[in-house]
Amino acid sequence: MTSPLQRKLKISGPTAITANRLADGVVVWLTSGGAWSMAIAEAAIATTGEEVQRLLTLAHGDENTAVGAYAARVEVTAEGRAAPANLRERIRVNGPTIAPAA
């Protein structure tokens, strides 16, 4: 059976690696330096399958900091920064779209 890391990744555009921080579940993004940041704008942006694969391997090797890492499609801002590309990632970045019970 092929492990998820060995499968060939299909990349449809700019991609970043995201996960949840082990200690509290907070959404984090992998930076080009291999650290985790809470700011998506600091995420490393990959555009090839090989690069995404390399970053994912890096992420999965750091599961004592962040867990459940996966590749998420992102948009690139005029400043060249990553931004969420779909509703799920917008909610992960910005929090629930609703106010909790008051």
Next chain:
Amino acid sequence: MYVYDAFDRTFLQERVAEFRDQVARRLSGELNEEEFKPLRLMNGVYLQLHAYMLRVCIPYGTLNATQLRALARVARRYDRDYGHFTTRQNIQFNWIKLAELPDAMADLAEVGIHGIQTSGNCIRNTTTDAFAGAARDEIEDPRLYAEIIRQWSTLHPEFTYLPRKFKIAISAARHDRAATRVHDVGLRLHRRDGETGFEVMVGGGLGRTPYIGKTIRDFLPKEDLLSYLEAIVRTYNLGGRRDNIYKARIKIQVHELGAEAFAEKVEAEWRQIKDGALKLDQAALDTIADRFLTPDFEALPDDPAELATALANPAFARWHANSVVPHKVGGHAIVTLSLKPVGGPPGDCTADQMDTIADLAERYGYGEVRVAHEQNLVLPHVRQKDLPAVWRALDAIGVATPNVGLVTDIISCPGLDYCSLANTRSIPIAQKLTQRFADDARIADIGRLHVNISGCINACGHHHIGHIGILGVEKKDEEFFQISLGGKGNSKARLGELIGPAIPESEIVDAVERLVDTYLELRASPAETFIAAVERLGIEPFKERAYAPR
């Protein structure tokens, strides 16, 4: 209330200590995620979109005031001042840090509650009628049997790794308020020839492949409850599919084998064990019954003067007509607390609300609180003369919206605002619907109407059994919603029928309103409910109007 003994308390403390050690080892890196994940799930800890989520089991939906205050304390100390009551009578905390989870669990263990078996492929919390022990149409208090099932199923060594999760619901009243026909096993206590026993239904469930449960035994003597359940779960454990997670629930096994063939397997297994250690003799039943503290109800007259006076107030009268039902003991009433305020997330309750409700339960309700599967709370034993004071206190904290059972009493899953499985949001749709139907007089005129919303095909919002069911689907990163009509979860349970293509998020509230307007126009009389009208007319006239103005 069932009173736990020293064995239960010691077990919970040991379990918290074990989990504390597991968390410490995970945080230090001694355990990796693959090793830790099944351990946290066995304690009800999920990792959701933004944070860890702790699901706390509320056995058969029954809480005492002390336990409710403990939930409030957890919400305040470790979460964001609120919790979310679920369709399986549990509560979820959405924002707990991993390192603080053992402390939260220790606080809960002090009052006898925990998250064990609220996740994983095991037998989950047995749910029942939120009016149990209070309802006039009840044969017996079903919680006695739910407690027996709890004791049997907790850490059952044979059933810790089933093909998939396993949910049991039990009802003992003429009206099924526990949705027994859409559970893996549904039990209906009824009377035959002077004796009480169970109708046993298997293979019900919602999710991506919904089925109504099939009756495999009309009448099971009470003494055989556990041995028969053991035979069912063993048959499932041995024959249920493990090759495909989407086909692993018992409902698929029952469907593929046929109910009759499945029943034959169960009966064959049962014949071998029915007279063994699981037989429930009267002494065993009495031992457990003795640990239930039953309120010492005062003998009081119905319709006291205090109530008659208060009914002159139209706001109180509207709430009373909507949220209060008769109790089996004269002079008492069952009060449902709506956790569906206009514009609020269905099922959410703040720590302050929980504390006040606990106070009210102690002052006016013999210290008991229930969680209803419709995501509301219940004070099951309130003196009728106290209803005006209870109403004022509930209204002051926003849980007296007179919409119980009406169009805005919406069941909704957490959806994409919290859940890592969801495709679309569901709470915002519920909020918009409650705002659209905010007028109390209007919703009272519309009458009984259940709207259920799920943010994905897993159907945690029970959309299949909503009179109006709404299912979120994602298309090219846009939220769309399918509508089904005619579902119901009572004793005549039925799955709703899809009316057509999915509707964009921006149009779903208008579409629901058109369905309601169609009902108002076509109903035979105000006495004909929405579901009765759909059953009489079929979905066609509704379908035409839902999609009309294009």
